[in-house]
Amino acid sequence: QAKHSSDDSTVVFNTHLETELSQQVKLEQQLINALDRRELTVAFQPVIDARSGDLCGVEALARWNSESGPIAPDVFIPVAEKAGLIGILGSQILEEAIAQGSRWPGLQIAVNVSPLQLRNRYFAGGLKATLDKFAFEPHRLTIELTEGVLISNADQARRSISEIRALGIKVALDDFGSGFASIGSLRQFRFDRVKLDKSLVANILHDAQAAEVLDATIKLVNALGVPVTVEGIETRHQAEFARVAGSHQLQGYWFSKPLSKEELTARFLDNRRIESPGKAASFAPTS
Ligand code: C2E
Ligand code: MG
Ligand code: MG
Ligand code: MG
Numbered sequence: 001q002a003k004h005s006s007d008d009s010t011v012v013f014n015t016h017l018e019t020e021l022s023q024q025v026k027l028e029q030q031l032i033n034a035l036d037r038r039e040l041t042v043a044f045q046p047v048i049d050a051r052s053g054d055l056c057g058v059e060a061l062a063r064w065n066s067e068s069g070p071i072a073p074d075v076f077i078p079v080a081e082k083a084g085l086i087g088i089l090g091s092q093i094l095e096e097a098i099a100q101g102s103r104w105p106g107l108q109i110a111v112n113v114s115p116l117q118l119r120n121r122y123f124a125g126g127l128k129a130t131l132d133k134f135a136f137e138p139h140r141l142t143i144e145l146t147e148g149v150l151i152s153n154a155d156q157a158r159r160s161i162s163e164i165r166a167l168g169i170k171v172a173l174d175d176f177g178s179g180f181a182s183i184g185s186l187r188q189f190r191f192d193r194v195k196l197d198k199s200l201v202a203n204i205l206h207d208a209q210a211a212e213v214l215d216a217t218i219k220l221v222n223a224l225g226v227p228v229t230v231e232g233i234e235t236r237h238q239a240e241f242a243r244v245a246g247s248h249q250l251q252g253y254w255f256s257k258p259l260s261k262e263e264l265t266a267r268f269l270d271n272r273r274i275e276s277p278g279k280a281a282s283f284a285p286t287s
Contacts, residue, residue, distance in 0.1 A: 028083045030066055031076060035088055040064050042096045043258035046268065047110070047229065048250045050243040055268050057108030059144070059251065060097035061258050062089070081116055090117045095130055098141070100261050102134040104269055110142040110172065115149040119156045124163030131167075138168035142193065146174050147181035150189070161189075172229075177217055186224050194221045198232020198252070205237055218245040 034040060044058040064071045080086040094111055101109040117123055131138055143164055149157055161171060170192035173181065178197035186194065196217060204211040214230075221228045230242040233252030242250055259267065 024079065024082075027071075027076070027079050028085075030068075031064075031079060031083070031085060031089075034064060034066065035085060035092065038092060039066075040089065040092060040096075042093055042100065042261070044097075044100070044261060044264045045251060045258040046256045046264070047108070048255045050239075050248050050250050055107075056249060057110060057142075058264065059110040059112075059258075060093065061112070062093045063258075077114065081114055086114045086116050087120060090114060091126060091130075094127070098130050098134050098136045101140065102136050104265075106140070107269070108140055108142065110144050112144045112146075112174065115145065115154075115157060118145075118149060118160040119154050121156055121159070123160045124167065127164065127169070128167055139170070142170040142172050144172045144174040144195065147176070147179050147185075150181055150185045175231075176221070183220070183224070186221070186226065191226055193229060193249075194226050195229045195231055195251075196221075196247075201230060201232045201234075201238050201242070201252075204241060205235070211241065214241070215245045218242065218247050222246050 041063045043061045043063050045061060046055050047057040047059060048054070049056040062073050062077070064073075064076050077086070077089075080089045090113060094113075097109055097111050101107060120126075130136075131141070145161075149161075164171060171189075172193035172195055173186070173189070173191045174195045175197040176186075176194045177200045196214070200210070200214045200217060202210075204214055218228050218230070227249070228247045229249040229251055230238075230247045231251045233239050233242065233250050233254045235254055238252070239250055239254055256267075
């Protein structure tokens with residue numbers, strides 16, 4: 001009897017595995033087709049200067065509206081990474097972000113890059129070719145990297161980062177506080193900016209310890225001489241708390257959700273106010 005049930009559970013396990021596998025394969029095939037037809041788009045989320053409330057830049061975020069509805073980047077980015085598609089996906093997103101950015105003179109654009117993309121020794125060269133193609137100034141671009149890049153002891157990733165910097169492009173550490181990135185690694189890499197993960201902000205209203213941790217983390221990063229952006233700002237209280245704690249830039253639904261390029265242009269960047277992006281628009285919260 002015992003043997004029987006263990007056999008049964010083996011069968012159940014395999015069936016689960018097969019379903020999951022075939023779903024993964026299906027998604028992978030859909031993604032290949034989407035990339036082939038260049039169906040992925042880019043949304044732009046405003047980043048706000050904490051003191052003035054003005055728009056100071058945007059983060060480009062990949063969007064995929066598949067035949068079966070929208071699929072979140074947290075789902076399709078890992079699929080692309082596993083399937084060896086992240087290079088082509090990343091270059092499509094980058095090209096679209098830069099092409100659009102070149103129509104918003106002066107605006108800072110941040111693009112997320114997978115640590116895997118940096119292992120390609122032609123990454124920095126490709127990046128430069130894209131900037132040249134659109135005459136986009138390198139100092140207007142920030143590459144956002146997650147801490148995966150710190151643990152990968154891939155020498156090529158480090159070389160790519162040096163090459164990116166040598167081009168005058170900025171490098172930010174994304175999602176700090178969500179994992180295990182250490183103070184030592186922050187000092188070693190000397191990032192141009194650190195973005196604090198939204199999990200650090202989520203509970204500060206009701207959890208006094210969470211509030212202290214956020215405050216201390218902002219001050220810690222500032223003490224290392226690195227400017228901070230706090231992500232996931234959903235309330236006025238969170239915006240005010242992060243600003244007072246010393247965060248210079250804020251990002252989150254309180255100010256704006258990620259927008260299509262048309263929405264961003266219409267809401268914040270029309271009337272040539274783009275000439276001075278710092279004054280492009282005073283951000284009235286959207287809710
Ligand atoms: P991320 O780079 O940390 O981007 C911030 C995420 O938080 C975005 O999710 C954004 O829509 C969401 N967000 C912004 N404000 C708020 C808020 O106030 N509250 C909450 N709850 N969420 C907020 P999204 O667009 O779903 O992207 C998820 C992640 O997928 C990104 O996290 C990034 O790691 C990855 N990703 C997105 N686009 C790309 C890409 O082009 N390349 C790569 N390699 N990764 C990407
Ligand atoms: Mg990011
Ligand atoms: Mg983040
Ligand atoms: Mg993230």
